[in-house]
Amino acid sequence: MTDFDDYAPQPGGLAARAAAAAQRPPYLDGLNPEQRAAVETLDGPVLVLAGAGTGKTRALTTRIAHIMALGKARAWEILAVTFTNKAAREMRERIEMLVGEGAQAMQWLGTFHAVSANILRRHAELVGLKPNFTILDTDDQIRLLKQVLQAENIDDKRWPARALAMRIDSWKNRGLSPGQVSAGEAESFANGKGAQLYALYQERLKILNAVDFGDLLLESLRLFRENADVLADYQQRFKYILVDEYQDTNTAQYLWLRLISQGRRNVCCVGDDDQSVYGWRGAEVENILRFEQDFPGAKIVRLERNYRSSGHILAAASHLIAHNEDRLGKTLFTDGEDGEKPTLTGVWDSQEEARVIGEDIEQLQRKGQSLEEVAILVRASFQMREFEERFVEIGLPYRIIGGARFYERLEIRDALAYLRCVAQPADDLAFERIVNTPKRGLGDATIQLLHAFGRRERIPLMQAARVLVETEEMKPKPRGALKNLIADFDRWRDLIDTKPQHELAEMVLDESGYTEMWRQDKTPEAAGRLENLKELVRAMEEFPDLAAFLEHISLVMDTEESKEQERVSVMTLHAAKGLEFETVYLPGWEEGLFPHQRSLDEQGRAGLEEERRLAYVGLTRAKRRARIFFASNRRIRGLWQPTVPSRFVDNLPPTHVEVVEAPSGAHYGGYAVSRFANLDVYGSDYSTPGWKRAQGARPAPARESRPSSRQPLTIEGEVVARSSSTSRWNAGARVFHMKFGPGTVATVDGNKLTVDFDKAGRKMVLESFLEAG
DNA sequence: CCTCCTACTACGCGG
DNA sequence: TAGTAGGAGG
Numbered sequence: 051m052t053d054f055d056d057y058a059p060q061p062g063g064l065a066a067r068a069a070a071a072a073q074r075p076p077y078l079d080g081l082n083p084e085q086r087a088a089v090e091t092l093d094g095p096v097l098v099l100a101g102a103g104t105g106k107t108r109a110l111t112t113r114i115a116h117i118m119a120l121g122k123a124r125a126w127e128i129l130a131v132t133f134t135n136k137a138a139r140e141m142r143e144r145i146e147m148l149v150g151e152g153a154q155a156m157q158w159l160g161t162f163h164a165v166s167a168n169i170l171r172r173h174a175e176l177v178g179l180k181p182n183f184t185i186l187d188t189d190d191q192i193r194l195l196k197q198v199l200q201a202e203n204i205d206d207k208r209w210p211a212r213a214l215a216m217r218i219d220s221w222k223n224r225g226l227s228p229g230q231v232s233a234g235e236a237e238s239f240a241n242g243k244g245a246q247l248y249a250l251y252q253e254r255l256k257i258l259n260a261v262d263f264g265d266l267l268l269e270s271l272r273l274f275r276e277n278a279d280v281l282a283d284y285q286q287r288f289k290y291i292l293v294d295e296y297q298d299t300n301t302a303q304y305l306w307l308r309l310i311s312q313g314r315r316n317v318c319c320v321g322d323d324d325q326s327v328y329g330w331r332g333a334e335v336e337n338i339l340r341f342e343q344d345f346p347g348a349k350i351v352r353l354e355r356n357y358r359s360s361g362h363i364l365a366a367a368s369h370l371i372a373h374n375e376d377r378l379g380k381t382l383f384t385d386g387e388d389g390e391k392p393t394l395t396g397v398w399d400s401q402e403e404a405r406v407i408g409e410d411i412e413q414l415q416r417k418g419q420s421l422e423e424v425a426i427l428v429r430a431s432f433q434m435r436e437f438e439e440r441f442v443e444i445g446l447p448y449r450i451i452g453g454a455r456f457y458e459r460l461e462i463r464d465a466l467a468y469l470r471c472v473a474q475p476a477d478d479l480a481f482e483r484i485v486n487t488p489k490r491g492l493g494d495a496t497i498q499l500l501h502a503f504g505r506r507e508r509i510p511l512m513q514a515a516r517v518l519v520e521t522e523e524m525k526p527k528p529r530g531a532l533k534n535l536i537a538d539f540d541r542w543r544d545l546i547d548t549k550p551q552h553e554l555a556e557m558v559l560d561e562s563g564y565t566e567m568w569r570q571d572k573t574p575e576a577a578g579r580l581e582n583l584k585e586l587v588r589a590m591e592e593f594p595d596l597a598a599f600l601e602h603i604s605l606v607m608d609t610e611e612s613k614e615q616e617r618v619s620v621m622t623l624h625a626a627k628g629l630e631f632e633t634v635y636l637p638g639w640e641e642g643l644f645p646h647q648r649s650l651d652e653q654g655r656a657g658l659e660e661e662r663r664l665a666y667v668g669l670t671r672a673k674r675r676a677r678i679f680f681a682s683n684r685r686i687r688g689l690w691q692p693t694v695p696s697r698f699v700d701n702l703p704p705t706h707v708e709v710v711e712a713p714s715g716a717h718y719g720g721y722a723v724s725r726f727a728n729l730d731v732y733g734s735d736y737s738t739p740g741w742k743r744a745q746g747a748r749p750a751p752a753r754e755s756r757p758s759s760r761q762p763l764t765i766e767g768e769v770v771a772r773s774s775s776t777s778r779w780n781a782g783a784r785v786f787h788m789k790f791g792p793g794t795v796a797t798v799d800g801n802k803l804t805v806d807f808d809k810a811g812r813k814m815v816l817e818s819f820l821e822a823g
Numbered sequence: 824c825c826t827c828c829t830a831c832t833a834c835g836c837g838g
Numbered sequence: 839t840a841g842t843a844g845g846a847g848g
Contacts, residue, residue, distance in 0.1 A: 134837075163838045187838085263838050330836065432834045452837080486824095493824045528824095605838065624836045646835055664836090687834065688839030828846085833839100 077115050077148050081108075088318075088351045089113045092122060092290070095311075095345030097338070098320040101382045102367070102670035103358030103630065106320050110292060111141060113318065114156075115148035123289035125155035129310070131162050132294040133328070135606045136451075137628050138164070141294070158288070162303050164605045166266040169273070169284070176277055177269045182474055182597065184260040185604035190479045191215050191262050198250050201505070202243070209240045218248050222264030223332025225271060225302040228252060257508060259476045267302040274309045285313025295628070296321030296341075300332035308344060317345065323378050324371050327624060327664045329656065330649075339378070356382045358630050359669075360389025362706045363676050367669040369703040374659045391708040392669065392676035394699065398712075399683040399690070400433070403637050404440035406712050410677065411446060411618060414633060421447060421616040423632035427623045427668050429644040433637065434620050441618070451621035457603050461568065461579040462586055466603065468558050472542045473596055476510040488567035490531040499523060506818045512536070521802055522813040523789075538562060551599060552590040559583060623664045626671050634672035637679040639665075639696040665698045678702075777803060777817050786823035787815055793823070 078086060088098045088109040100106035114130065117123050132138045138160050146153035158165060167185065174181040186194070195211040195218075217239055221231055228249035236245035255261060261269060274281040291311050293299070296319035299307065311317040319341060326335045342348050356364055364384050371377070397403045411424055426437055434450055441448045456462060464487055470480035486492045504514035518524060519533045542558050549557070559565045565583065568576045593599040619631070638644055645661035653660065669676055680695045779785060783795045785805060793807035801817045 161838065185838095266838080328836080331838090430835055489825075491824070495824080622836060643834090648835060685839085687832090824848105826846100826848085829844090831841105831843085833841090 075116070075119055077112055077119075081105075081112065082355055084351055084353050084355070085109045085112075087349075088320075088353065089116050091349050091351070092117060092120075093316055095315055095341070095348040096318040096351060097296075097341045097345075097348055098318065098351045098353065099338075099378070099380065100320055100322055100353040101356060101380055102322065102325060102667070103356045103364075104353035104382070105355075105357055106322075106353060107141065107144060107294075107628065109353065110294060110318075110320055111144040111148060114145055114290075114292065117290050118149055118152060125152050126157050127287060127289045128156060128158060128292070129165070129288040129290070130156065130159040130292040130294075131165055131307075133161060133298050134625070134628075135161060135164075136625070137161075137294055140628070161605070162299075162306070163263055163266045166270040166306070167601070167605060170261070170266060170270050173273055173277070173280055176280065177273050178256055179261070179269070180259050180476075182259070184258065184470065184474050184477050184480075185266070185601075186255075186260050186262045186479070187604065188215065188263075190260075193479055194254060194258075195247075195251060198247060198254060199240075202247065202250070204240050204243065204247075214239060214244075214247060217244060218251065219264055220332060221248065222262075222268050223300040223302055225268065225305050227268070227272075257476070258478050258510070259474065260479075264302070267306055271302060271306050271309070274306070281309060282313070284310055289314055289316060291317040293317070293319040293321075295325070297323050297326040297335050297338045298328045298333045299337050300328075301334055302332075304334065304337045311345075315345065324374075324380075324663055325627060325667050327627065327660055327667060329653070329660050335376075352380065354380055354382055356384045357386075358673050359384065360386050360674055362388050362391040363669060363672050363674075365706040366392045366676070366702050367666050369706065370669065370698060370701045371662065371666040373701045374662055376656070376659055390675055391706055392672070392678060392702070393708050393710045394678045394702070395680075395710045395712050396695065397679055397681050399681050400436050400638075400685060401440075402712065403679050403681050404436040407437070407635050407637065407677075407679065408440050408444055408446055409713065410635075411633075412444070414675075419633060421618045422613075423673075424635075425619040425621065425626065425629070425631040425633070425671065426635040426637065427621060427626045427671065429623060429638055429646060429664070431622055433643075437620050447615050447617040449617040449619050451619055452625045456582070456585075459579075459582060461582055464564065465555070465559060465583055465586055466600070468562060468564065469555060469596065469600065471512065471539055472546065472554070472558060473600060475512045475539070475543070478504070478511045481511045484562075484564075485532075485535065488563045490528075490535065492528050492531055492535075496524065496528045496532065503816065503818055512539070517801075518816065521815055523815055523819060546596060550591075551593065551596040552587050554596065555587050555590055559587075623668050627667050630671055630673055632673050633675040633677070634668065635677050635679070636665075636668050637681075638684075639678055639680040639699055640684065640693040641696055642693065643684065644696050644698070662698060662701070665696075665701075678707075777801060779803065779817070779820070784823040785820045787813075787820055789819075790815070 078089065081089060082105075085105055085108065088096065088100075089112045092113075098106065098109065100109070110130075114128060117128060118125060130141065132141060142153050142156065142159055145156065145159075158168075160168075170177070170179070171181050171183070174183060192211045192215050195214050196206060199206045199209065199211055199214070217235075221235075228245050231245040231248065236242060236248075238244060240247065255265065274284075288310065291307075293307065298321075307317070319338070321338045323335050323338055326333060326338075329335075342350070359367070361384060364382060368382055395406065397406055407426065411419075411421070414424065415421060428434055431452070438448065438450065457466070464484060467480040467483040470477045471484065474480070482497065485497065500511045500514045500518065503509075503518060504511050507514065515532050516536055519529050519536065522529075524532070538561060542554065542561075545554055545557075565580065568579050568583075571579075590596075590599050593602060644665070645658055649657035649661050651657075678699070680693070680699065682693060683690050684693050685691070777798045777800070779795050779798065781795050781797060784792065785795055785803075786792050787805070787807065790805070790807040790810040790813055793805040793810075796804045796806050796812065798804075802814060803817055803820065804812060804814050805820075806812050
């Protein structure tokens with residue numbers, strides 16, 4: 051009544067609202083209502099359908115901050131999965147900006163593969179592995195498959211290991227173990243041996259104490275399925291679960307996620323069907339469509355307000371993607387200004403393309419554009435090379451993301467193989483790689499011997515070697531060399547817990563003669579390789595131990611590049627998903643390259659639509675400037691071929707796109723003209739100006755990158771030379787040896803026998819090499 | 824067993 | 839074209 055006492059603000063009045071706002075945590079400021087819903091709807095399943103540039107990452111990171119701020123869960127009780135390392139890293143950085151140090155405690159933030167690897171190491175024994183298992187990359191995988199094919203006497207010309215690897219991958223992506231592969235599909239490789247080869251491969255992996263990328267998921271899935279208590283533990287542990295880029299989950303990931311989230315059901319998935327570009331590795335967009343069925347009562351939040359791109363860019367992208375039939379369909383809008391229209395430029399060939407883009411960037415740079423805000427997004431990584439060469443020439447600082455990576459270089463892989471052998475004596479692939487590097491006189495014959503014995507006894511090569519050097523199966527020279535090598539490894543392995551890993555690495559590389567090998571090498575690359583080895587040792591310092599370092603490089607192959615200097619980023623469209631730049635260059639919009647021919651051949655319309663989504667992803671990375679290019683000639687496998695502009699060019703709305711002539715007088719600038727200009731005019735071979743120009747002075751590309759094979763992993767291992775089992779033979783028995791011929795057993799010591807050979811005299815040999823004589 | 828040469832394939836995207 | 843795998847010869 052009175053205006054003087056007991057005054058309280060009226061509920062809902064101005065003062066109350068202002069007061070509430072003051073109490074609202076600052077991180078919620080500036081979120082639009084939909085974003086706030088995505089952040090504040092904490093309990094129960096939530097699906098956030100977020101268009102490109104609608105603040106999805108912001109919503110996700112704020113949600114995590116909110117969970118922690120309300121005390122709903124601690125950092126380590128939150129599971130947050132992404133697809134790429136880049137996305138995981140960025141998410142951690144952004145959370146750190148919101149909550150500070152707390153972000154470091156989020157030990158369950160990472161890629162599906164990294165999180166799975168973590169879980170798997172904790173329970174390795176339950177799926178028949180040791181905790182220090184090795185994670186093989188594609189290269190190792192293929193080498194191993196080659197061995198399997200060889201052992202099965204399958205012609206690897208007709209049935210390439212590569213093809214088998216792809217098939218096994220796709221089975222794993224779908225969550226299929228060898229027994230679950232349908233007969234029809236198993237039929238399709240090596241006359242029905244597909245599933246059998248898959249099974250053999252898995253068997254070999256177990257012996258090697260190794261998994262491939264697909265196994266990380268599949269094996270942890272199996273772990274959960276076969277161990278209810280373990281599953282229950284994780285279901286309880288993770289109070290909140292967040293999944294980024296949900297449209298990219300494959301079946302195995304989907305099953306994994308569904309199991310792990312059934313406990314508390316606080317799962318929040320964020321995705322955009324228009325940005326589904328990983329169909330080729332088994333992603334199922336259906337997962338996103340099925341969400342409501344899988345999680346009844348799920349709340350759906352739609353983010354459609356675009357904050358990133360200016361009007362014309364958004365219009366162009368929306369128009370383009372509207373050509374797809376398979377989409378949920380959503381309408382992005384922006385309140386921002388129209389800005390610049392995306393430009394379209396036809397150039398003569400890929401070299402001109404690189405030149406024009408280089409000049410354009412320099413011009414923007416003069417106007418104050420930061421190079422950090424400029425990106426070139428290509429369809430295929432081989433396109434990067436042209437830019438690299440040109441930028442080196444004109445001195446434009448650039449950064450290749452996801453190209454030929456540091457850890458894929460020959461010398462780095464060799465060095466890692468040494469470390470893997472130290473950490474993980476069962477790692478045959480690593481051992482095989484370096485037994486004779488540098489040359490030790492351990493050639494094919496020796497390796498074959500080790501293999502034969504190892505296979506027969508089902509033991510790793512290193513262990514086989516250990517046993518074999520105690521006998522006379524080998525000639526003295528290789529025997530001595532192998533003995534030394536094993537002794538070296540034993541010595542290094544003893545230091546694993548006491549010596550800092552980078553010092554150990556240096557020691558290994560020196561004492562093995564590996565560094566010396568490159569010092570002796572007179573080729574021009576040798577110096578660079580030695581530099582890289584130094585860099586590797588330096589990089590190791592940052593890790594707590596060898597195991598941590600090896601884990602890091604199996605899962606996170608890219609080095610975090612320095613940000614000291616501003617650089618233009620060059621990367622694939624796939625790698626660019628989730629990122630944004632002021633200015634984006636989109637070269638190579640030509641039929642066959644983009645959309646990629648193989649995508650069309652293999653997937654038909656679905657393939658085309660995925661390619662179109664990729665184009666959409668590319669365009670929507672741009673905040674202010676998007677520049678599309680197509681060339682009339684491109685070098686494919688060393689041959690210059692005339693090309694035709696991409697059909698996606700025709701999918702762009704003319705009113706929102708500006709056609710720009712290439713400054714250097716490319717006469718086929720306008721796309722209406724150039725679309726067919728090149729088709730028949732020049733014929734297809736060596737009379738084209740492009741070819742002629744190509745014959746002109748081309749600086750010899752000085753580029754170094756030798757992908758080869760190999761990878762890393764983990765600590766400590768035991769080697770048991772077995773000597774106690776009894777032999778099939780007793781003294782006096784007649785036996786036959788492949789190399790030494792017939793003889794009589796003199797003495798027996800476990801699996802080692804001394805035999806008096808009729809011709810070769812007395813030798814100590816292994817039982818497994820003997821037959822009844 | 825090593826080195827040199829020839830022949831073949833590959834240039835689709837990632838953990 | 840380039841990088842590598844496999845074969846021949848020393």
